[in-house]
Amino acid sequence: MLLVIVPLWALLAVTEQSPSVESCMCEWTNSERPFPFDQLNMVEATASKCNSEMPLKKSQALEAMLSGLERRLLQLLEDVSKLEKEKDEGLYxxxxxxxxxxxxxxxxxxxxxxxxxTQGHRRLTLETSQQVREMKAVMEQLETYDKLHVVKTESSNTRLRRDLENCRNEIHPEVQPTHPYQGHCPHGVFTNISGPRVTTAGEYPGSYKYGAWGQDPKPEVGKESWYWLVMLTSSNAFGHYVRLYSSLSSLIVGVSTPGNVMIHTTNPTTNTIQGPNVVLYNGALYYNCYNKGAVCRFNMTSKTISILQLPQGTRFNSKANFCYLDECYPYTDLDLATDESGVWVVYTTTQDLGNLVLAKLDEGEEPTIRQTWHTSLYKLGVTNTFMTCGVLYATRFVDKDREEIFYSFDTATGIEEFNLGIFLKKMAPNLNSLNYSPVDQMLHAYCNSQMVSYKVLFE
Incomplete structure (x- = not known):
């Protein structure tokens, strides 16, 4: 027993005399490969670039163009067939x-x-396909670092959630609400247009080639008989005031009372008028803001201006004008219109590839877009547009004496017609602006400094 106790005592004594260890250092070697964050960042950047270059709107716009071309070809076949059956070799x-x-x-x-x-899309598709293949190869390589299979599990869950959502949509499809602005037009169906009812050179005969005129469809009390006139007094492109007349006879003889309402003393400048397609509604002038893809609303009483910025990609500054033959009307990118329901704006965007876009505006001191429609009508093939009972109508040049109202788009049904065949007799070769007045169902035209009005005929 003594032999055992002595070694233990000796060991204990040695331990008490040893200095305490304050820190421990060890060397660790990681057998795993470091995660390549630079490759992951590269894939994310490439994916973001692909999304920006190939948005859904591009494919939708292309489909709209194909659909429009198909309808135009069918209409052409129908017109040729009618012509072959015609026996009248005269005017008709x-x-x-x-x-x-x-x-x-x-x-x-x-x-x-x-x-x-299509060529641009094909080139972009080839480039994107190559980028997708490269991204797929990199992602397959990155998945080898996922030892716990987190990425694969998350991908599987995402697919399951998507399939479940698709299944729900098939069982209970979501019905998009419609907003039938046309409804039952109180006047009936637009079938024809009269000859010129009013023709006048007004106060400044031959002075200002481009402009617009008409009546306020929702006038202030006491101003029901007033007419307004906007002339582009600078470079046939820009204006900065509204001229008011107390009656149609005053406009014809050129007696302006109460006179001009100034937007700004300088022309052009920020938020003054650009282009001839303007309208007056509920005491406010709506027009294309100078040097902007936006609608300006000028309150005629308070002299204040509010701005509605149109969607990104809206074309302006004479990039998407109304045209005829080989010529175009400058600064007609935006066309404001009024009808029985309020104010509308017609424009186009780079995403819509030049096709007309129609938007209904909500009124107020700060106007907003209530709803938007995309058509298959190419804007450069149109000379002007106007609205009646929620239906968009477009014109095209026939010759120096006639214009044809050939196209309609019904916002209630989405139906487009391409061969209305309603002819309008012109007093000058060019229709610089058209403005429908729901007050008396008159269509007011400004033609090479002349003011002309027509009666819209309903049945």
């Missing part, structure tokens, strides 16, 4: 030939635009 046959010629010009324009767009 000549008109039919001109309509067909215009249809063919529009189809050629649409085809050229479609070809250039």
């Amino acid at each position: 046959g000549v008109l039919s030939l001109q309509v067909i010629e215009n249809e063919m010009k529009d189809i050629n324009q649409l085809t050229d635009n479609l070809n250039s767009t």
Whole structure:
């Protein structure tokens, strides 16, 4: 027993005499490869670039162009068939030939635009496909670092959630609400238009080529008989005041009372008028703001201006004008219109590839867009537009004496018609602006410094 106790005592004594250890250092070697964060960042950047270059709107716009071209071709076949059956070799046959010629010009324009767009999309698709293949290879390599299979599990869950959502949508499809602004038009169906009812050079005969005129569809009390006139007094493109007349007879003889309402003393400058397509509604002037893809609202009483910025990609500054033959009306990118329901704006965007876009505005000191419609009508093949009972109508040049109201888009149904065949007799070669007045169902035109009005005929 003594032999055992002595070694333990000796060991205990040695331990008490040893200095205390304050820290421990060890060397560790990681057998795993370091995660390549730079490759992951590169994949994220490439994916973001692909999303920005190939948005859904591009494919939707291309589908709209194809659909529009298909309808135009069917309409052309119908027109040619009608012409072949016609026995009248006089005026009606000549008109039919001109309509067909215009249809063919529009189809050629649409085809050229479609070809250039398709080539651009094909090139972009090839580049994107290569980038997707490269991203897929990198992601497969990165998944080898996922030892716990977190990425694979999350991907599987994402697919399951997507499939479940698709299944729910098939069982209970979401019905998009419609907003039928047209409803039952109180006047009936637009079927024709009269000859010129009023023709006048007004107060400044031959002085200002571009402008617009009309009545306020929702006037202030005591101003029901007033008329307004906007002339582009600078470079045939810019204006900075509204001229008021107490009656139609005062406008015809050129007696302005109460006179001008100034937006700004300088022309042009920030938020003054750009382009001839303006309207007056509920005591406020709506127009294309100078040098902006936006709508300005000028309160005629308070002299204040509010701005509605249109969607990104809206074309302005004479980039998407109304055109005829080989010429275009400058600064007609935006077209403001009024009808029985309020104020509308017609424009186009780069995403819509030049097709007309229609938006209904909500009134107020700060106007907003209530709803938007995308059409298949190419804007460069149109000379002007106007609204009646929630239906958009478009015109095209026939010759120096006639314009054709050839197109309609019903906002209640989404139905487009391309061959209305309503002809309008012109007092000058060019229709610089058209403005429908729901007060008396008159269509006011400004033609090379002349003011002309027509009666819209309903049945």
